[in-house]
Amino acid sequence: MTVLSTNTGLEELKQEAELLFQRKRLFNFGLPALVVLYLTYVFFAFDVPGLWSKLSPDNAYTLVSDSYSYKTHVTRDNRDASVSVAIEGERKGAYPEGEAPSWVTLGETTVIDLENGHVVRFGPETIEYDVPGYGLIRATPDRRRGVQAELPAGEVPDWINVSKNRLAVTTEAGRLTVTRSRSEVFRYFMGWELFFFTLDSPYHGMGVGELASRAATGEAAAIFNDFWTNKMWRHQDVAWAILETLLMAFLGTLGAGLIALPLAFLATRNFMPIRTLRFTMRRLFDFVRGVDALIWTVVLSRAFGPGPLTGALAILVTDTGTFGKIFSEALENVDQKQIEGVQSTGARPIQRYRFGVIPQITPVLLSQLLYFLESNTRSATIIGAITGGGIGLLLTQAIITQKDWEEVAYYIVLIILMVMLMDWFSGWLRRRLIKGDEGKKKKPKGTSKAKPFVLP
Amino acid sequence: MADLSAAPGSVSEIRDSYVELTQRRRVYGGILLVLFVALMAAGFRTADNRNAGSFSDGFNRIFDYPTEVLGEAWEKVGLLPGHILHFLPALIETINIAAASTLIGVVAGTFLALLSTRGMALWPRLIPLFRRISDVFRAIPEIVIALVLIFLLGGGPVPAMIAIAIHTAGALGKLFSEVNENASLKPVEGLHSVGASWAQRMLLGVIPQVGPNYVSYALLRFEINIRASAILGFVGAGGIGYELRNSMAWGQGRYDEAAAIFLLLFFTIVVVDQISGHLRDRLTHGART
Known part of the structure; x- marks a missing residue:
């Protein structure tokens, strides 16, 4: 920096260098210190220490265990002693009357085999749970006297919860709850229950091979129909929902691009000579962008009601502002020589735009559109x-x-x-389209650097 | 392009082949355009059918709600400064969520990027793993994590912060690693040759090169995160979005509050956009000169 001046003494130079180092050191240590200070402030402002008390371990346990396993409920109505079996206790997953999985034996005394020696018996009067290594737990529910529990002698272990009206036993094999009105056994299984077919479908429980052979003999449509209309997982609704989300992103992004492109011309210095109009256009873009997608969603859903159209319009409106800004910046950077060249061949204004301007901004335009298509899938x-x-x-x-x-x-x-698929697809399309323009390989990189508005 | 080594054909031959080429291009372009228009139209019709209200009905009513809100706010314009003051803490919470999650995301994203760039990674074999991690982080919409964490931790700013930080880490991890690819590896090798540890190599060899770009991307992310934290507030994660939902749920009679929140949110976004745009401009220009 100042080294070039000849009459500075060595001492002075050294001092200067030291000062520079000091400043750099201050900066290098000061900045992280500031960040740490700020995070500490946030740590207390957000009451992170108090978070532990709010954390509910029960919820966490249900969430984790439920997301990879399911339970089958065997329920006895204590008033009329009827027993029903249902997956997740839902009507949609209920076994038909008088039917049960192989580990439940229905009868006067219903025997539920929880494996590894754990057996629960729903007797005519008394519920029994035989826990290996502990003993027999007996409970007699009574409308008036509550639940009378008889446990083996000794201290009550913490996995048994007894009170006047309730008995709850939780072991690794399952869970038994007895209340006045009903007794219930949960048995846990790995996996997602009834993912392909519900119990009322004839194809429930069939292997892949048998399904394939049945499909080959003309039952493919029926099999697909049973899968598609699965009441538990609603594959049809889910597919439609994903389609709706993609539709919102697609309509919103491309609609915004279509609207923003002509408007962007009005906001550029080189194509719009009228200053007030240019200024108004720019402020309009800023306004639309500043009124966030959240507010647009709120406002538009009042007018259009809930649904994918509202979402698409909210994305469209917000992104019109963003695209208007990006496109007008790109348009201001176009090379005038190319336009003059086209003009010199006697091209009319429309042709000038078509062949002089549009090809120059296509890479920016396409890459931005595709970036936003991907990010809008998430927004949608x-x-x-x-x-x-x-x-x-x-x-x-x-x-x-x-x-x-x-x-x-x-x-x-x-x-x-x-989202990952859209990410991959838009990246693939971007590479194809922009590389497809011969010799413009370098262009997207250069433009993206000039315009740091690229969204991830 | 034309094959120069071949004997030049007559002018008319060249002309014919050129015309044929342009015609073919035009046909392809036309087909693409028709396909595109058809897709848009079909998509619009589907969306319109599956929506509660139709486009033609709603179009006339777009401005009903804003006029209602603004009208009521205008009647009670005297209360507006009070409301703005009242909701300022919520706004600060929203900004804090965005800032803290951006900071955390930048730190995590830096590590993800350094660990997934060839030549800089600490464990070169694990590069694909870290790339996938940042892909997955980036693909998760904030709302997914926020809703699950709200179930676990109850409403408040922390679920939103964690959710946005995770997404930010993934997004910045990818952008940063693109920046890293363009950085020179010579300083790293030089530092390696004098026995610098991995952390020293990264801190002294890479970060000074990529710093300005990192900061520029981080600022852009901060803009995005303010919007995201407002939206997450709307689903129960605290901040100004939560207040907005509450005052909207009250409906008529409380529209002055809603208007105050709209105003606060709007001005915050515009101001942050302007400041960060200005800073980013300076960063990129400063890097160029």
Whole structure:
């Protein structure tokens, strides 16, 4: 820097260098210190220490265990002693009257084999649970006197919970609850229950080989229909929801691009001589962008009601502002020589734009459109949760019920796959389209650097 | 392009082949355009059919709600400054969520990027793993993690912060690793030759090269994250979005509050956009000169 001046002494130079180092050191240590300070402030402002008390381990346990396993309920109505078996205790997963899985033997005394020696018996009067290594637990529910539990002698272990009206036994094999009105056994299984076919379908429990052979002999349509209309997992609705989400992103992004392109011309210095109009256009873009997608969603859903159209329009409106800004910046950077060249051949204005301007901005335009298509797939999921459409809605509904965590896990996997697929697709298309323009390989890189507005 | 080594054909031959080429291009372009228009139209019709209200009905009512809100806010314009003051803490919470998650995301994204760039990775064999991690992080919409964490931790800013930080880490991890690819490896090799550890190599050899670009991307991310944290507030994660939902749920009579929140949110986004745009401009220009 100052080294070039000849009459500075060595001492002075050294001092200067030291000063520079000091400043750099201060900066290098000061900045991280500031960041740490800020994070500490946030740590207390957000009450992170108090978070542990709010964390509910029960919820966490249900969430994790439910997302990879399911339980089958065997329920005895203590008033009329009738026994029913249902997967997840839902009507949709109930076994038909008088039928039960092989580990439940229905009869006067219903015997439920929980394996490894754990056996629960629903007798005519008394419920018995034989826990190996502990003994026999007996409970007699009575309408008036509550639940009378008889436990083996000794201290009550912490996996048994007894009170006047309730007995709950939790072992690694399953769970038994007895209350006045009903007795219930849960047995846990790995996996997602009834994912392909529900119990009322004749194809439930069939192997892949048998299904394939049946499909080959003309039952393919019926098999697909049973899968498609599965009441538990609603594959049809899920497919539609994903389609809706993609539709929102597609319509919103491309519609915004179509609207923003002509408007962007009005906001550029080189194509729009009228200053006030240019200024108004730019402020309009800023306004539309500044009124966030959230507010547009809220406003538009009042007019159009919930659904994918509202989401698409919200994306469209917000992105019109963004695209208008990006496109007009790209248009201001176009090379005038190319336009003059086209003009010199006697081209009319329309042709000048078509052959002089558009080819120059196509790479920017396409790469931005595709970037946004991908990022809007994610936005559409979020907007869908607010405005009520697409996979976002299904996800929020499943989370609100607070028990269908396997469905939540399923939707999350689907969403991640969908977004990754769109990411891959838009990247592939971008490479194809932009490399397809011969000799413009370098262009997207150069332009993206000049315009750091590239969204990830 | 034309094959120069071949004997030049007559002018008319060249002309014919050129005309044929342009015609073929035009046909392809036309087909693509028709396909595109058809897709848009079909998509619009599907979306319109599956929506609660139709486009033609709603179109006239777009401005009903804003006029209602603004009208009521205008009547009670005297209360507006009070409301703005009242909701300022919520706004600060929203900004804090965005800032903290951006900072955490930048740190995590830096590590992800360094660990997934060839020549810089600490464990070169694990490069694909770290790439996939940042892909997955990037693919998860914030709302998914936020909703699950709200179930576990209850409403509040922390679920939103974690959710946005995870997404930010993934997104920045990818962008940063693209920046890293363009960085020179010579300083790293030089530092390696004098026995610098991995952390020293990265801190002294890579970060100074990529710093300005990192900061530029981080600022852009901060803009995006403010919007995201407002949206997450709407689903129950605290901040200004939560207040907006509450005042909207009250409906008529509380529209002045909704208007105040709209105004606050709008101005915050515009101001942050302007400041960060200005800073980013300076960063990229400073890097160029």
